[in-house]
Amino acid sequence: MDRGNDVxxxxxxxxxxxxxxIRPSVLPAILSYNLFGEVRDLPDVVHCExxxxxxxxxxxxxxxHRHGRLHQVLLIARGGGHATMEGxxxxxxxxxxxxxxxxxxxxxxxxxxxxxxxxxxxxEILDEVLRAPDGLSRTLSxxxxxxxxxxxxxxxxxxxxxxxxxxxxxxxxxxxLSATLLGLVARQLSAKASPGAxxxxxxxxxxxxxxxxxxxxxxxxxxxxxxxxxxxVTPTHLSRLTREAFGCPASHMIRDRxxxxxxxxxxxxxxxxxxxxxxxxxxDPAYFTRTFTVATGLSPSEFRERxxxxx
Numbered sequence: 001m002d003r004g005n006d007v008x009x010x011x012x013x014x015x016x017x018x019x020x021x022i023r024p025s026v027l028p029a030i031l032s033y034n035l036f037g038e039v040r041d042l043p044d045v046v047h048c049e050x051x052x053x054x055x056x057x058x059x060x061x062x063x064x065h066r067h068g069r070l071h072q073v074l075l076i077a078r079g080g081g082h083a084t085m086e087g088x089x090x091x092x093x094x095x096x097x098x099x100x101x102x103x104x105x106x107x108x109x110x111x112x113x114x115x116x117x118x119x120x121x122x123x124e125i126l127d128e129v130l131r132a133p134d135g136l137s138r139t140l141s142x143x144x145x146x147x148x149x150x151x152x153x154x155x156x157x158x159x160x161x162x163x164x165x166x167x168x169x170x171x172x173x174x175x176x177l178s179a180t181l182l183g184l185v186a187r188q189l190s191a192k193a194s195p196g197a198x199x200x201x202x203x204x205x206x207x208x209x210x211x212x213x214x215x216x217x218x219x220x221x222x223x224x225x226x227x228x229x230x231x232x233v234t235p236t237h238l239s240r241l242t243r244e245a246f247g248c249p250a251s252h253m254i255r256d257r258x259x260x261x262x263x264x265x266x267x268x269x270x271x272x273x274x275x276x277x278x279x280x281x282x283x284d285p286a287y288f289t290r291t292f293t294v295a296t297g298l299s300p301s302e303f304r305e306r307x308x309x310x311x
Contacts, residue, residue, distance in 0.1 A: 047120040047172040048163040052078070055110050064107040066101070066247065069260070073185055074098040074158050074164050075088070077125070079114030083145065085112055095150035099185050103246040104143045107281065117156040121178055124264040129179035139186045142277075146188045155181045193223045206231060207245045209240065210253070218257040219281040224250045259295040262288070266304045273300045 051074070055062075064084055080092045084107040092098075092110070100106055102123055121129075130136045159177045162170060167281065213227055227250065228235040239249040260281055265276045277288035293299050298306060 017129065045125060045171045046122075046163065046178050048117060048159045050114040050160070051110065051114055051118060051204075051250055055114070060108075060110040060112050060114070060250055062108045064105050066103055067120075068246075069102055069123045070255075071102050071123065071126055072098075072100040073181060074100070074116065074118040075152060076114060076116040077153060078116070081108060081110035081112045081114060084109075092145070093150045095153070096156055097146045097152055097185065097188070099140065099142070099144050099146065099189065101141045101143055103294045106143065119156065119159055119178065119181065121261055122183075124267060125175065125178070127260070127264055128268065129175055129182065136182065136186050137213075138208075139189050140182060142189055143209070144189055146185065149184065149188070152184050153182065155184070164274060206233065206238075207241050210242070210250065214254055214257045218254060218261070219240075219279075221258075221281050222254070224254065227254070255291065255295060258291055260293055262300065263296070263303065267307050273304075276300070 011198065044271075060081070075097045076092055078094050078095055080094060080096070083090045083092055083098060085105065092108075125136070126140075130140070155177055158176065159181065162173050163179060167173070203289075209231060210227060213222075213230060217227075224235045224238065228238045228281060231238065239251070240251055241246060242250045248256075262276055262280060265271055265279075266273075274285040274287070277285040280288065282288040282291075288298055292303070
């Protein structure tokens, strides 16, 4: 049962045995969409709907866009079309899965009547389900087209059915099913060797390293200059690369990592706001509150109340 969320559905892409077609034109201004809405996000554990649920409203086409804090996995059961990634065009066939990490630009042109599902997972949930130190987070950070397996298709169907239910332990089951789906996607990604997949250039590799450093040091509140020095580049060059990759300067990526952990703590624990602030390296809870409010549009207390109140 598809929910009628007001926000646009959009997804992501690339990889497989198809030859990429380089588009001659430069991508237009890139839009950023949210499925849950940045102000009232996380009303649910995950979001799952059929491809047709929103495609029919938009003539089966979605222009290039990105999701700031959402990871998506799309699976085509029947039909097909094309997916675009960073100006390249890839053919979509039946039993293709698409892994789209947060921040990656993608778009779709589906053949009318295409059937399948898209599962959207907020980065906070990703942090919860990918706690094992086995490299899953890094593996899943690669946008790719994959050959879907029967197990992936069954999981999509199970997630879709559970998402539309109100059974006891629904949140727990959705989290477990989503974690399993991500594991299967990561397994396919780790085994892939597709010549059609877009390769990450030196700039993309540096941005990935920057993200890894942020994960290690965000509680220490390193300034951009310190991260840049650790990477052997200038702060200006680092911000230029992050703007190209995610549409924001390096400073916003650092801030958003802190805010992401704060949101996770606010949603999944009863820890007082002041203790969350200190645990995240803030000496002044009031400054933490200001930082959080600027990033989300809500104070930490308002955010917690909004999420716990439900959609």
